[in-house]
Amino acid sequence: MRLEEAQADWIHIDVMDGHFVPNLTFGPPVISAIRSCTALPFDVHLMIENPEREVAQYREAGADILTVHAEACRHLERTLTQIRQLGAKAGVALNPGTHESSIEYVGDVIDLVLLMTVNPGFGGQTFLPQVLRKIENVQKWLEKIGRTDVRIEVDGGITGETAKACVAAGASVLVAGSAIFRAPSFHAAVTDLRGF
Ligand SMILES: O=C(CO)[C@@H](O)[C@H](O)COP(=O)(O)O
Numbered sequence: 001m002r003l004e005e006a007q008a009d010w011i012h013i014d015v016m017d018g019h020f021v022p023n024l025t026f027g028p029p030v031i032s033a034i035r036s037c038t039a040l041p042f043d044v045h046l047m048i049e050n051p052e053r054e055v056a057q058y059r060e061a062g063a064d065i066l067t068v069h070a071e072a073c074r075h076l077e078r079t080l081t082q083i084r085q086l087g088a089k090a091g092v093a094l095n096p097g098t099h100e101s102s103i104e105y106v107g108d109v110i111d112l113v114l115l116m117t118v119n120p121g122f123g124g125q126t127f128l129p130q131v132l133r134k135i136e137n138v139q140k141w142l143e144k145i146g147r148t149d150v151r152i153e154v155d156g157g158i159t160g161e162t163a164k165a166c167v168a169a170g171a172s173v174l175v176a177g178s179a180i181f182r183a184p185s186f187h188a189a190v191t192d193l194r195g196f
């Protein structure tokens with residue numbers, strides 16, 4: 001698999017339902033079909049409404065990390081706990097316009113915080129620099145509550161330059177779509193991003 005050869009650490013998979021975001025991708029059958037292609041962890045980003053109804057199917061299909069949007073969950077704590085009970089790592093995602101205080105009371109049941117650095121729905125968009133302050137705030141909050149094991153992931157418009165700023169602010173997982181898939185060499189693109 002080209003991403004393994006490129007030495008990517010995880011495979012980030014964007015699931016979009018055409019409701020939570022104005023775009024539609026695929027569901028569990030496609031994830032299940034590609035599961036046998038690689039042993040790399042599947043980092044599944046669910047941009048779907050009411051994800052609690054579907055997390056079990058995504059886990060069954062091969063997701064290792066399941067990230068749900070705080071904006072899409074009516075009972076966020078319950079959904080994150082449900083993901084952990086399924087044996088997956090639980091991630092919570094925030095849109096650029098959502099304040100970090102919306103995850104203040106779920107600090108005990110998360111393994112990852114995904115901070116969207118573009119509005120979700122499409123690849124190839126421009127990084128929103130105002131999210132850098134949110135990365136710093138989340139990092140400080142995780143330290144305060146003694147959860148420095150929780151990773152901060154950034155997603156959207158990540159390039160060499162924006163990656164550097166995100167890592168300086170506290171991010172430790174970088175999602176890159178265009179920066180890898182539009183590069184002449186996947187390996188060189190991953191190596192570049194790993195440099196930060
Ligand atoms: O979840 C999303 C968009 O909704 C992201 O994962 C993007 O698809 C990343 O693509 P680039 O911004 O890196 O091109």
Ligand SMILES: [Fe+2]
Nearest residue numbers: 014045155175
């Ligand atoms: Fe994503």
